[in-house]
Amino acid sequence: QVQLVESGGGLVQAGGSLRLSCTTSGLSFSSYGMAWFRQALGKEREFVGSINWSGGSTAYADSVKGRFTLSRDNAKNTLYLQMNNLKPEDTAVYYCTGRFGGGIIRTGGSYWGQGTQVTVSS
Numbered sequence: 001q002v003q004l005v006e007s008g009g010g011l012v013q014a015g016g017s018l019r020l021s022c023t024t025s026g027l028s029f030s031s032y033g034m035a036w037f038r039q040a041l042g043k044e045r046e047f048v049g050s051i052n053w054s055g056g057s058t059a060y061a062d063s064v065k066g067r068f069t070l071s072r073d074n075a076k077n078t079l080y081l082q083m084n085n086l087k088p089e090d091t092a093v094y095y096c097t098g099r100f101g102g103g104i105i106r107t108g109g110s111y112w113g114q115g116t117q118v119t120v121s122s
Helices: none
Strands: 003-007 010-013 018-025 032-039 046-051 058-060 068-073 078-083 092-100 116-121
Touching: 003 092, 018 032, 018 092, 018 116, 032 068, 032 078, 046 068, 046 078, 058 068
Parallel strands: 010 116
Antiparallel strands: 003 018, 018 078, 032 046, 032 092, 046 058, 068 078, 092 116
16 A cells, blocks of 8 residues: 655754655655645645655745755655754644656645654744
8 A cells, every 4th residue: 555654753943953754655656746745733734845756846835945955765765855944833744745647746645644743942
């Protein structure tokens, strides 16, 4: 079965950094565009960033541009999110998602992981 597993979340002070990973199995990873979304308590899930099948194209929400970087390692079937200069408003559960076809994702994919909690303290 398709499985996406996020990891790397935790508690960090404002200004700190975290790197999230999304390991996948059961899908042809290089045929999937991938993305990160997040959901803060009491809010709707929102787009963070996306990356195409090769890693050659990326897209980011305005709120994270210049601070977050998506990358992928197709040999390891893994998606990454490097988060720098974290802010309290980045506190959320972070989810990875994928969609067959390889293109940028903006509205959510076909498969989702269980999420990993990121908490940024002031």
